[in-house]
Amino acid sequence: MSNFINQILQSEKTLAFPIMTHPGIEALGKTVREAVSDGEIHYQAIKYISEHFDTIACTSIMDLTVEAEAFGAIINLPEHEVPSVTGRLVNDLKSVGSLEVPTLDKGRIPQYLLANKLAAENIRSKPVFSGCIGPFSLAGRLYDMSEILMDIYIEPDVVNQLLEKCTEFLVNYCRALKATGTTGVIIAEPAAGLLSDDDCMMYSTVFVKQIVDAVQDDNFTVILHNCGNTGHCTNAMIASGARALHFGNAINMEDVLKQCPENVVVIGNLNPVGVFKQGTESSVRKATQKLMTETAGYKNFVISSGCDLPPFVPEENIRVFLETVKSNNV
Amino acid sequence: MSSELLTKLSECVEFGKINLASPYPPQMKGLPGADEITKEALESGVTPGEILNDALISAMNKVGQKFSENKIFVPQMLLSAKAMGASMIHLKPFFANGSVQRKGVFILGTVFGDLHDIGKNLFGMMVEGAGWEVIDLGIDVKIEKFVEAVKQNPTAVVGISALLTTTMVNMKPVIEAIKAISPDTKVIVGGAPLSSDFAAQIGADGYGKNPQEGIVWLDKLTA
Known part of the structure; x- marks a missing residue:
């Protein structure tokens, strides 16, 4: 049992762990483009979050393009929004076969490793979690998401070969993230939520588990995030072996908590847009209280946003969320 | 046979x-x-x-x-x-050649600033499968392109998609521009961060939480 997981399971209080870095980027007066391109700015944003919000841990930026970029994918880098992958890097057995597993000096990977290293070395008040994309979500970005969703049935050998290469890279990347000294890694695998439980098991869990087996230990916790799961592929998430699972707002947390083993930490799931970004102080308070009431009694529950908070969430809404958690714990 | x-x-x-x-x-x-x-x-x-x-x-x-x-x-x-x-x-x-009639024309696009297409494509295919002619304007579609498509297809219904919280707000000026030249044109919006409340706030006539909801809404227009 890892120290981080122990701390949660032994706590008498409900702990708060919203996934966020954008409030830090905005408070520094920086753009998203600057933060995802420069490890020092990225680190400063994490540091701001760690110092200004009473959360159990903080995270690096949930950027689901940095790994695809390392493979050679073309990235669109808007100034104020998280980057996205454009085009299709591979499309058949030949192109997948000749795809090289990149080394960790490609694209923005060195800047991400720098941000994690600086955060782990300098943020002492709370744990810092690294982040990376999950293997199926990465493969979808390299192959085209619609096409990979169909080709798990039409060209399964091609998809599996691509998943093996993605996993090899992610294992290497997560080992390097672990070496920076962070407490763990959040593996974001939203695309696997588009699959049935059986397909999620076959085309995501099998590969996520390889990463988990390679890096998870008492000092390094894997949190598997799948905000696409509406309740249909929770078994596949549990089977990954990750000690913590993070769920999106489309799922019923009470149902999830009944389904998950007591020693697996379950994290979620207030709507990052409807509650945090578009909500009022009153609606944030109400939604937070409602979720805490529904999940009361589950010691393995951690309250969080259902996904990474998007840019330009009112800081006051985050404060109201944290204050509500605190006051409900009394 | x-x-x-x-x-x-x-x-x-x-x-x-x-x-x-x-x-x-x-x-x-x-x-x-x-x-x-x-x-x-x-x-x-x-x-x-x-x-x-x-x-x-x-x-x-x-x-x-x-x-x-x-x-x-x-x-x-x-x-x-x-x-x-x-x-x-x-x-x-x-x-x-006109020997088969479809239910109507559906103009579809991902709003400007947004490059995501999986939801748009899926819905477009479902709409086509429901018997509509689909004009897919693609991704990152500017206001002028939507307006021009409505001018060329004045009886069409318009669907606008967005995946990002920063681009969903771009739907409102698109709807306003469409309604300015064609007040009766119906507009449906969809995308992961949207809600029915947001759709109503920006002046959309319909909201599809999932493809099937969108199809049901479209079918009501032709009923």
């Missing part, structure tokens, strides 16, 4: 059997798919209207229903839509 072919075609679309070469679904491996059966049906005298209404639309309706009930998932839905597309290719000439 025609009834048997229409049943077979409907099954191909419902279960995602695109053509003879496709190995999916496993229980139909080695059998002709929507491509070959449509061709055979037309050659044997089945009318394009029967193919569209009695096989494709009914099959895609079942697909949408199963998806909304979590009985199938996005991959199966995409394969069904692809099978429908393989059949539809053979019907295009009949649409072009």
